[in-house]
Amino acid sequence: MKNSDTFQRFLFEDMGIRGELVRLDASWQAVLQRHTYPPNVSRQLGQALVAVTLLSGTIKFKGALIIQVQSRGPLHTLVVQATHRQTIRGLAHWHDPVPAGALSEVFGEGRLVLTIQNEGAEPYQGVVALEGQCLSAALENYFANSEQLATRLWLFADGQRAAGLFLQVLPAQAHADDDWTRLVTLADTVTEHEMLHLPFEDLLYRLYHEEKVRLFEAEPVVFRCSCSRQRIEDMLLALGKADVEAIIAEKGLVEVDCDFCNKRYQFDRVDIGALFSEEIKSTPSSTRH
Structure with a gap:
């Protein structure tokens, strides 16, 4: 048409x-x-x-x-x-x-x-x-x-x-x-x-x-939906390690659905461990030499 x-x-x-x-x-x-x-x-x-x-x-x-x-x-x-x-x-x-x-x-x-x-x-x-x-x-x-x-x-x-x-x-x-x-x-x-x-x-x-x-x-x-795994990871980092690990302890994994496109993002214990490990590595040290 x-x-x-x-x-x-x-x-x-x-x-x-x-x-x-x-x-x-x-x-x-x-x-x-x-x-x-x-x-x-x-x-x-x-x-x-x-x-x-x-x-x-x-x-x-x-x-x-x-x-x-x-x-x-x-x-x-x-x-x-x-x-x-x-x-x-x-x-x-x-x-x-x-x-x-x-x-x-x-x-x-x-x-x-x-x-x-x-x-x-x-x-x-x-x-x-x-x-x-x-x-x-x-x-x-x-x-x-x-x-x-x-x-x-x-x-x-x-x-x-x-x-x-x-x-x-x-x-x-x-x-x-x-x-x-x-x-x-x-x-x-x-x-x-x-x-x-x-x-x-x-x-x-x-x-x-x-x-x-x-x-x-x-x-x-x-x-076009602008959701991405990176955006969800940023959201989880903002939520904080303690809260995310509490979800993992209760449900075994973290699941996040995008309301706009219905895409589901899943994170298991290994994913969450790696995510917060990377955050620690990327945080600049406050130690002065």
Whole structure:
């Protein structure tokens, strides 16, 4: 299918307004294959993955953008990540049953956290209340309150694909309010079927054939988990030798599962002994000569 696993920017010439399109196919299926999600959970997760991919295209960074929802309702944890290389991953935790409906019904009382992890810099974090009819509304509230940028998102997901459309006023560029209102009104007519199935060129023509639109080169999006044995070893070292050896004494080995990709890492007594032995060797001596 054309535009499968694709991120693509576009620009309204002479308006100071930009847009983005995303469609996830194999990358979305890779997430679904690792956990069995109820439909009402997978729909929210798919929309969140589209959102984090769209938003990652609005900032210049080298690292990762994370959207996290923490709440007290049926769907109590939702975490999605996109990197500057357009790799994505995500997961959700829930208590059955998860209803369909507004955010207050699906998530309950909660908050939405956006984190930018820029390599070589302290993470930047923005927090907004989880309010609105849908996830796109909560994200739009974030931009209105934190960034003071007019922003709209349209997010869709089913069991096969996830897709989305993004519009935003460019920072520090002049635009007419009538232009913004017209573009948003036209985007509000987009249907789920069009977003999930129409080629991007056809979709933009359907919505904006009377506008001057520049469509930029498409970029591929892939599922990729950043977990590794080295990262798990670092986590165990941070946990400390006494606690890790207590786990070994009780269970005979240490098992760590990655929630994102379901990969299991196992460490037996020999592995743990070698791990902490290497730590001792690599610790510089404090003795002065």
